[in-house]
Amino acid sequence: MDTFKTRFLAARQAVIDMSLRDLNPQQRQAAEAADGPLLILAGAGSGKTTVLIRRIACLLRFGRAADTEEIPPEATEEDLEFLERYVRLGSPEDRERAEALCALDPAMPWQILAITFTNKAAGELTSRLEKLLGAEAGDLWTSTFHSACVRILRRNRDRLGLNGADFTIYDTADSQSLIKRILKDFAMEEKSYPPRSVLSFISAAKNKMQDPEDCRKAAGIDLRRQQLADVYREYRRRMLQADAMDFDDLLLNTVRLLENDGEVLDYYRRKFRYILVDEYQDTNMLQYRLVSLLAGERKNICVVGDDDQGIYKFRGATIQNILEFEEDFPGARVIKLEQNYRSTSTILDAANAVIRHNQGRKGKTLWTSNGKGDLITLYTAGNENEEAQYVAGRILASFSAGGNWRDHAVLYRVNALSNRLEYAMKRNGIPYRIYGGTRFYDRAEIKDMLAYLAVVANPGDDLRLRRILNNPPRGIGDTTVERAGQLAAEQGSSLYEILCHAEEYPELRRGLNGIRSFTALIRDLREKRTETLDVLYDELLRRSGYVAMLEERDTQENITRLENIQELKTNILSFIRERSGVGTLEDFLDEMALYSDTDEMGKEGDCVSLMTMHSAKGLEFPTVFVVGAEDGLFPGTKAIGEDEEMEEERRLCYVAITRAKQKLYITNARQRMVFGRTQNNMLSRFIQDIPEEYLQKLPMRETAAGTGFRAYHTGSGSGSENSGSYSAARRPERSRPAPRPLYSAPKSAAPAYVPKVGDRVKHKAFGGGTVLTVKTVGPDRMLEIAFDDSGTKKLMLSAAARFLQKE
DNA sequence: AATCCGGTTCTTTTT
DNA sequence: GAACCGGATT
Secondary structure (H helix, E strand, O other), X not given: OOHHHHHHHHHHHHHHHHHXXXXXXXXXXXXXXXXXXXXXXXXXXXXXXXXXXHHHHHHHHHEOHHHOOOOOOOOOHHHHHHHHHHHXXXXXHHHHHHHHHHOEOOOOHHHEEEEEOOHHHHHHHHHHHHHHHHHHHHHOEEEEHHHHHHHXXXXXXXXXXXXXXXXXXXXXXXXXXXXXXXXHHOOOOOOOOOHHHHHHHHHHHHHOOOOHHHHHHHHOOOHHHHXXXXXXXXXXXXXXXXXXXXXXXXXXXXXXXXXXXXXXXXHHHHHXXXXXXXXXXXXXXXXXXXXXXXXXXXXXXXXXXXHHHOOOHHHOOOOHHHHOHHHHOOOOEEEEEOEOOOOOHHHHHHHHHHHOOOOOOOOOOOEOOOOOOOOEEEEEEOOHHHHHHHHHHHHHHHHHOOOOHHHEEEEEOOHHHHHHHHHXXXXXXXXXXXXXXXXXXXXXXXXXXXXXXXXXXXXXXXXXXXXXHOOOOOOOOHHHHHHHHHHHXXXXXXXXXXXXXXXXXXXXXXXXXXXXXHHHHHHHHHHHHHOOHHHHHHHHHHHHOHHHHHHHOOOHHHHHHHHHHHHHHHHHHHHHHHOOOOOOHHHHXXXXXXXXXXXHOOXXXXXXXXXXXXXXXXXXXXXXXXXXXXXXXXXXXOOOOOHHHHHHHHHHHHHHHOOEEEEEEEEEEOOEEEOOEEEOOOEOHHHHOOOHHHEEEEOOOOOOOOOOOOOOOOOOOOOOOOOHHHOOOOOOOOOOOOOOOOOOOOHHHOOOOXXXXXXXXXXXXXXXXXXXXXXXXXXXXEEEEEEOOOEEEEEEHHHHHXXXXXX
């Protein structure tokens, strides 16, 4: 081989290595691989996002260079010398030119499509890419599946056969109310056809790319399935009529568009030279089809995922996609990232021990060079109150030892468990935030405002129009609306069109005045579409009479509603700012439909996080509490006995455990009230799979029988468990626990000396110091003390009292 | 049109 | 145990 080439290859490899030197060998391999299908099996905490980012950077900087023996044909001796000098000296100012000399077919930013599942993940990817690449990052397509589809569909809206100019997105609540309408019109009982399950039937059908007709055929003589197919057909008919798409339609219609329109397919295949998909284990069939369509013959598709973390089967995700990737894309390279940078080895070993029992998995074993760390604490409480109080106590203790609130997360299987925990947090003055409650735009008044805006954008949207037609009341009664609905159905036109010609129909006479003022309102607002969005919104608030209606009575409820409406204005303003004034009404509505405010996670200051295990995916915390670890709850009753369900639950357990960086607590309760019934559950079988050597079980021994309450004093020996002062007071007066949920700090623990701000104090361990702040936290006080020699520390008074005296 | 009552339901939910 | 929905009642 000619020496020039050999030298060039060596120098180039060295340059690339220099740019990736902070990655481990597997990560580096994944970042360097360029063309062809690539599966990255990334265990929890293995630096998956980092790899994605570095891979993109690598494609942009080096193109195929890291992955081939080819050298750029135009390379000269002079270039080579430059490279070799750079390798020798590593002068940072030469870096850019050196990297450019190495590049072979570098990708352009707009040729890269990176798909994530959540807006949060997409946002994180974008911001980290911006940091690394600067302005170049702006031309990358980093988006969720759904927003990528919206983008494709909008660009090709004239090929979709719409009635109007554009389409509207229905969220799940919209879809559900449409289903309810249809059930009503079909005189079907909601009891025998729960809207939710009808919807998931339709969703499943779409996932298999089945038409209503296909479903009808597949139903055979099954009457129920025939009926479901009929509802599906009507659902689709009304969606088409209103130019509306639900979340599944966004994917489905994009797939259809690409399949049926060679020109469009060709365009995107050419455009996206490289495709990256994150969280591939959570993709469904439609998403798989979409991705393979786009990948085309080139098959430059890189998917990242962890088969052990697939927890969304119930929404149509199939881990088959990741398990069968190598068959779907023959010749695929597979790289496993098994080094974990997040957790202690104890936590990882426990997680491995749990997930090992699953059959359908690729098989990975996480390891770490982090130390063993603390044992996992398994605390068995008598009941759910005790459990919650234990968690609160541990959080207080950790906080007083200098931790932040935000370093703690409490994870549960079902939202129903959050109540007790919330009370415990409140009682102890712990700042907390519960994720996954009602979303901002799920509130009625927000939905109303958005419905107005949606109708302004698209008057053919019957569903939204019905929502606002008589809201605020305009004297348009149900019967009038029903009659108008019938007329619309007969004439195959939209409700709005009927209303616009209401005077032609005698049966609408009763509501004529109201209808006129409504259609006039919409007409006027539609004229304002050319103004900026905030002007339109102000006009809406003024003209609709909605605000006036709320201002009539200033109840607390109305006041919050007005605030929320104002808050939406803030959203609009920041939307306009983001889009530098060019955001359209349609864009805004898209964003509202596609963005949930769980995307705001973690932006809320210093708080303990309470959330379901599902929402915790992708997050990490120094200290994690997994509560309710009981058979019947986790795994839930419905899953026990079902193999596939059990595997999914076990994956969920794996996800939960691997959220913890340093300290993991697992709790269960011997007795627990669930849905108004008292249950006696056994410790979760998943937890029983964790070898004893990793666990510290509390309480270590039973306290005197018959007191009803047990404190979790651990006595001597385990110095880290000194939270007794937060535990339930021992009350010997009754032999049975009476209904008394409240815990109070034992009186005997009330310290004689309560420091005040500015006091000089002396601490046995930390020496002299000055009290900076004193804050009441539940039954206790949190002190912040600036020690003369040991820095500023936060201490809980009850814990510190015996070491502390006034100087 | 508003309010009350009573029966029902209760995994998980990135979009 | 609580929240939510639909129907009935005024």
